[in-house]
Amino acid sequence: MTRSRSGARKAAKGKAVAVRASVGERKSLADANRRAAGSASNSTTGSVSDSGGSFPLETASGDDPHSIACTCAVLRRASRRVTQAYDQALKPLGLRLTQYSLLANVLRSGGLTITDLAERLAMERTTLTRNLKPLEAAGWLWVKPGPDRRSRAVEITDEGRRVIDLAVPAWQQAERELRKSMGEEKAAQLRQLLSVAMESVD
Numbered sequence: 001m002t003r004s005r006s007g008a009r010k011a012a013k014g015k016a017v018a019v020r021a022s023v024g025e026r027k028s029l030a031d032a033n034r035r036a037a038g039s040a041s042n043s044t045t046g047s048v049s050d051s052g053g054s055f056p057l058e059t060a061s062g063d064d065p066h067s068i069a070c071t072c073a074v075l076r077r078a079s080r081r082v083t084q085a086y087d088q089a090l091k092p093l094g095l096r097l098t099q100y101s102l103l104a105n106v107l108r109s110g111g112l113t114i115t116d117l118a119e120r121l122a123m124e125r126t127t128l129t130r131n132l133k134p135l136e137a138a139g140w141l142w143v144k145p146g147p148d149r150r151s152r153a154v155e156i157t158d159e160g161r162r163v164i165d166l167a168v169p170a171w172q173q174a175e176r177e178l179r180k181s182m183g184e185e186k187a188a189q190l191r192q193l194l195s196v197a198m199e200s201v202d
Contacts, residue, residue, distance in 0.1 A: 075197070082178065089174035093167050099135060100171060103164050106141060106156045113146045113153050122198070135160070 086097040095103075105121060106112070112120070118128040132154065135141045140160035146153040156164075179187040 071197075085178065086171065086174045089170045090167055093163065093170060095163070095167055097171075098131060100164075100167050102131060102135060103140060103156060103160055103167075106154050107161065107164055111153050111155055113151045114143070115151065117154060 083097050086100075090097060090100055101121075105117065109117065109120065114128060114132070115125055118125040121128065123131075132141060132143060136143055138159075140157055140163055142155045142157050143152050144155060145151075182190065
């Protein structure tokens with residue numbers, strides 16, 4: 001009986017030692033993993049800069065996805081600033097750049113359906129329809145039945161042509177000022193890069 005109890009106590013003590021050893025091994029492994037992850041994170045973190053400053057560029061091992069510089073955000077910010085300059089130039093004619101662009105594209109295309117025009121402008125059809133309404137109300141565009149009963153086509157009116165003729169010099173002036181401010185070479189590079197960006201997401 002005494003031997004049995006003594007053997008049980010030894011077995012329990014051995015199990016406790018084994019458990020403590022197992023816990024210690026797991027803790028050491030966890031510490032090693034944390035050190036390895038920290039080392040990998042430090043070695044794979046670079047940086048990029050844009051007009052807003054310098055941002056760390058995290059790889060897949062990074063912990064903060066919000067620290068990545070967003071190309072789309074920079075493009076949108078630049079687009080808003082540049083659009084404001086063109087809008088200001090066209091303001092005396094009662095036009096915004098988006099409206100000038102629509103009129104110019106309809107003039108060049110001559111009778112495209114709304115669906116085809118939306119595809120050419122990389123615009124949602126519903127958004128294009130909404131943007132066409134004030135131009136149609138002003139008498140600058142005419143939305144007519146398309147090739148089939150379910151489609152509609154867009155034509156520019158004589159009044160719309162007159163507005164475009166008046167707006168072209170204002171647009172050209174805004175374009176010249178931007179190219180002068182940037183420099184012709186950089187402006188050309190920007191247009192090329194933007195074309196590449198659009199093609200890359202098609």
